[in-house]
Amino acid sequence: MESILEQQRKAHEEIERLEQAIVDQFIKDSKSVDFANISYLFIYNYKQHKERLTREHRVSDFLDRISSRSKFLHELYEDTDGARKAEIDALSGTSEFSEFYGRLKAIKDYHRRYPNETVEPLELEFINQSKQNGDDDEIDKLFSGEEGSGRFLDLHALHEQYVNLKNFKKTDYLTYLSEFDHFSDYPKEHKYTGEYLNYLKELKNYLESFFKRVKPLSNLDDIRNEAEKEFNEKWTQGKFPGWEKQIGADDNSIDLFCVACKKAYSKKTVYEAHLKSKKHIKSANTLTEKGITSIDPETREKLRKEVDEGKDKREKEIAFTEALIQKYAEILGSQREDTKANVERKRALTDRERRMELETEEVDDVESESEDEDKIYNPLKLPLGWDGKPIPYWLYKLHGLGVEYPCEICGNYVYMGRKAFDRHFQEWRHAHGMRCLGIPNTRHFHEITLIEDAYALWEKLKSTGKTDEFKADTMEEFEDLDGNVFNKKTYDDLKRQGLL
Incomplete structure (x- = not known):
């Protein structure tokens, strides 16, 4: 077992190497590009996007490791059990030489018992890491095909969920991309349903997931705290869009409060209609059976406040979820605009053009691989040409x-x-x-x-x-320099006569 001081030394070394690896990721020189070729420029931009995403995810993993090792170091330095102090005392005390030789003997005994055990130095891991050309396959696994390696949003499932909400305006997918965060346009009285709350939760979770995948170095907690601070200011003032409150608007709400159903109404006509409903009559009969025939104003006011507090808490929860979605949509504005442009472009394509585009993208992925890569990326399993690379897809089909x-x-x-x-x-x-x-x-x-x-x-x-x-004289064919074909017997006769 390694000593505590050796564990600390290795943890410090790992942290330093991780910090250097992060620096190396950001100082890699970009390759020169021929921007005169527009098709190559598109491939280059797409490749640059994937390289940036790969680099940021790798740096994010490095930062997580640094955080983990720092936490481990902190626990060792705290020395709650006193083991580190005892080890230092043993090495610096009067018996330091005997302690040294004792540890040396333990190391020799260990290597004598395990002579062929392989040891991979820590620096070798980061040398191999620096030689990697990019984990494109890992990045592709993080995103769906519609998301295009993090360039576009994939809100098709959420759009379908939104369209199935009752009492909400039905829109097509392109319009939905522009208006999915316009919650102030939604009718407030229909926002209390379970379907709408589930839709908001799914939309928020997707945007958070997409944000973490496309911006791994950003701190989502800081963004959430900032959105919460802005929301609380507007909510306290009663000015949050879609949930505005007017001071004094509920002064007479006690007269429109149903004690049996524990529900307040804003309009007298709605309140009077409710008193004639079967639900109210059933609730009133239940109170009568319990012996409750009248309620004093103080109890009535207390019940109304409890209902109002519960309603306000629920409204605030719904509104805060909407505020988070609006904040995420603002940060992901570039991906949102790219998604709208991509949807409009795809709508203008025919089925044949879509298939050709898909095939072209797959072939471009193959052709855009760097020349110095040992492993050739060939998802279509195309045959290799004379240069050792997959042949063009059009030649493969031809x-x-x-x-x-x-x-x-x-x-x-x-x-x-x-x-x-x-x-x-x-x-x-x-x-x-x-x-x-x-x-x-x-x-x-x-x-x-x-x-x-x-x-x-x-x-x-x-x-x-x-x-x-088979007879060679009559069936075996020979050809002269002019391209004339003869059987073997005729060819030999003409050759002997010097006529060829």
Whole structure:
């Protein structure tokens, strides 16, 4: 077991290396870019966005580790059990040499028992970390396809939830993106339903989650505290949008308070209609059965205040959630505008253009990989070209390389593309398979890939007398320099006569 002083030393070293790793992340030189190429500029901007996001998430992990190690160090320095002080006294006391040799003996005994144990120095971790080109795959896992690696918001599910709310204006998705935080336009009397509260909670949770993923170095608690401070000022003054209060408006509310139902009304007509409802009559009968026929004004006022306090608390909770959403929407304003522009652009595309765009984005992801990466990112499993990189997707589709052609004679080997399939009938694998079957590999068996079909055709050819064995003199072909094709016998005769 390591000593306390050694644990402290390692923790300090780790913190220093983490701090240096954070500095290294922010001083990396950007590569030069040819901005004359607009298509490359788009890819570069997208790549820069992913690199920034990867860097910030990595720095956020470093900061979390620094916080964890600092907390560990703080506990060691507090020395609640006195173990650190006892260790220092042992090393600096009269028996310091015996303590030193005792520890040296313990280290030697340990390495004698475990001679082949691998030890990875702490600096090696950060050297490997600095050589990484970016955890793009990890970033892609954090976002959905619609979010585009943190460039756009994905509010489709929340829009569907909003559309299904009763007594709320129905809007399309694009309009919803512009107005989802305009809570003052919503009818106040319909904000107390459970569906609306659940919708607000889901919207707040999504924006918080998206904010943490796209801005990992920002402090969400500070933003929440700032929003709460601004909200409390407006709420105290009764000026929060959508929940404005007028001083003295509830002076006569005691006359419109139903004791049986414990509910206050703002309009006399609504109050009178409530007194005739079945719900009120049932509540009044319940009080009568309990022997309560009348309530004094003091008790009535006390009940009204309790109801008002509960209502005010609920209203404040709903309003604060709306204030948080508005604050998050303000901070994520650039992503919000980019999302609206992206939705408008996609609406103008046809289905064919959308498919082509998706294919282009996937191919661009492959082509935008840096040249010095050892591992080639190839999500579409495209064949590699002469330069060791995946071929363009349009060339892959042109040659039909996505179509599989299995051949049972070749041992169920699969050929990708028609061209490779046609060529394989004259290659060694197919010829070897035909020899194993005892069938000559002639032109009669072109396009035959099943063993059963090959045997059937061979039997038919033998029965019709078309099973001439291969004769090199008449069947083997030769070509001269001008492209003329001859059989072997004719070619040899012309060559001997010097006519070629």
